Amino acid sequence: MISKETVNRVLKFKEDRDWDKFHSPANLAKSISIEANELLECFQWCDEDFDIEDVKEELADVMVYCIDMLDKLGLDADDIINAKMSKNEIKYPVEKARGKSTKYNRL
Amino acid sequence: MISKETVNRVLKFKEDRDWDKFHSPANLAKSISIEANELLECFQWCDEDFDIEDVKEELADVMVYCIDMLDKLGLDADDIINAKMSKNEIKYPVEKARGKSTKYNRL
Amino acid sequence: MISKETVNRVLKFKEDRDWDKFHSPANLAKSISIEANELLECFQWCDEDFDIEDVKEELADVMVYCIDMLDKLGLDADDIINAKMSKNEIKYPVEKARGKSTKYNRL
Amino acid sequence: MISKETVNRVLKFKEDRDWDKFHSPANLAKSISIEANELLECFQWCDEDFDIEDVKEELADVMVYCIDMLDKLGLDADDIINAKMSKNEIKYPVEKARGKSTKYNRL
Numbered sequence: 001m002i003s004k005e006t007v008n009r010v011l012k013f014k015e016d017r018d019w020d021k022f023h024s025p026a027n028l029a030k031s032i033s034i035e036a037n038e039l040l041e042c043f044q045w046c047d048e049d050f051d052i053e054d055v056k057e058e059l060a061d062v063m064v065y066c067i068d069m070l071d072k073l074g075l076d077a078d079d080i081i082n083a084k085m086s087k088n089e090i091k092y093p094v095e096k097a098r099g100k101s102t103k104y105n106r107l
Numbered sequence: 108m109i110s111k112e113t114v115n116r117v118l119k120f121k122e123d124r125d126w127d128k129f130h131s132p133a134n135l136a137k138s139i140s141i142e143a144n145e146l147l148e149c150f151q152w153c154d155e156d157f158d159i160e161d162v163k164e165e166l167a168d169v170m171v172y173c174i175d176m177l178d179k180l181g182l183d184a185d186d187i188i189n190a191k192m193s194k195n196e197i198k199y200p201v202e203k204a205r206g207k208s209t210k211y212n213r214l
Numbered sequence: 215m216i217s218k219e220t221v222n223r224v225l226k227f228k229e230d231r232d233w234d235k236f237h238s239p240a241n242l243a244k245s246i247s248i249e250a251n252e253l254l255e256c257f258q259w260c261d262e263d264f265d266i267e268d269v270k271e272e273l274a275d276v277m278v279y280c281i282d283m284l285d286k287l288g289l290d291a292d293d294i295i296n297a298k299m300s301k302n303e304i305k306y307p308v309e310k311a312r313g314k315s316t317k318y319n320r321l
Numbered sequence: 322m323i324s325k326e327t328v329n330r331v332l333k334f335k336e337d338r339d340w341d342k343f344h345s346p347a348n349l350a351k352s353i354s355i356e357a358n359e360l361l362e363c364f365q366w367c368d369e370d371f372d373i374e375d376v377k378e379e380l381a382d383v384m385v386y387c388i389d390m391l392d393k394l395g396l397d398a399d400d401i402i403n404a405k406m407s408k409n410e411i412k413y414p415v416e417k418a419r420g421k422s423t424k425y426n427r428l
Binding site for chain 3: 323325390401410
Binding site: 001002003004005006007009010013016017018019021022024025026027029030032033036037039040042043047048050052055056057059060061062063064066067069070073075076077078080081082083084085087088089092094097098099101 | 108109110111112113114116117120123124125126128129131132133134136137139140143144146147149150154155157159162163164166167168169170171173174176177180182183184185187188189190191192194195196199201204205206208
């Protein structure tokens with residue numbers, strides 16, 4: 001899915017440019033939101049008729065900054081995703097949540 | 108980094124709850140932005156003094172929706188990240204970009 | 215603050231271009247978030263050293279889409295802001311909230 | 322539209338709580354994005370079937386932080402909106418833009 005080679009390329013890109021000094025956790029959080037909104041812009045006026053090449057680039061940008069943030073905070077993606085999925089599985093029991101988009105606190 | 112097992116768990120969670128019907132690309136783009144801003148909220152009033160447990164959960168949420176979007180569009184994370192990194196490496200040549208946070212179009 | 219003339223200019227701009235058909239409440243919500251993140255981009259890597267001309271343009275864009283959304287939903291800005299301030303004044307009592315950035319549910 | 326009384330109430334709320342110290346332009350930009358995404362959440366899974374009371378509150382929150390930012394930077398809403406509209410009217414000529422959601426750089 002995301003291989004070690006890809007992660008290393010993203011981190012090397014940043015190191016080669018001496019950009020780690022800009023990559024505070026707060027700045028990376030801003031960057032993830034900014035890129036997420038460039039992705040959202042692909043769907044600004046129409047939900048269906050989007051440019052898949054733009055979507056691929058903007059989604060990649062979101063993930064690149066996620067990789068940078070994991071690195072900055074010394075976190076492992078598998079670890080934090082699995083910890084969150086364990087919570088989600090309890091918050092959204094299959095029998096209650098099936099087929100509904102209701103938020104857990106209103107289920 | 109993100110293993111096949113983790114991806115499968117995220118996708119099974121959605122399938123078990125019959126949520127694929129809500130997961131249009133546009134809705135997933137909104138969701139990535141919404142979660143990115145819950146992550147940003149960890150740094151709303153202070154850049155340094157954040158709750159690492161909250162950050163882990165919100166960053167995981169962003170990545171979960173990225174996994175859902177990749178699945179929905181039949182995209183491979185390694186592919187699109189590497190394609191974007193190839194572009195970034197050209198847009199930000201080491202000798203020009205080193206140590207600077209300037210955007211490529213102003214370098 | 216925001217005069218009737220300004221509002222009318224914003225609404226006429228949209229009408230002259232026959233853009234009302236794109237302005238669903240959902241699309242306007244996306245647009246407010248997208249413009250809010252162009253504003254955030256002014257502060258992406260540095261909190262202090264921002265370009266005030268860029269900030270003025272992006273903040274104006276956010277407000278323009280707010281005006282469009284108020285119009286679309288038949289809402290009055292003064293009404294909804296005052297209703298929300300009444301709630302905020304109760305959620306954040308002066309004696310408890312003074313000098314603290316704590317969220318109301320943790321006060 | 323937004324009266325001087327409403328603006329004064331918003332500013333007094335902040336002063337009474339000694340919150341101006343948290344209201345750096347960067348923190349306000351984050352806050353506008355965060356609230357914009359709470360507004361977007363009203364439309365996360367469905368564009369049509371939204372809760373108007375939630376929309377009113379979240380849209381008010383966006384505007385409250387816009388008012389705080391204008392105050393912080395000593396800007397006038399009418400001024401910056403009108404300056405931006407003058408630019409928009411040139412970027413999107415009626416004859417070219419009419420009925421189309423195309424971005425100005427692709428018109």
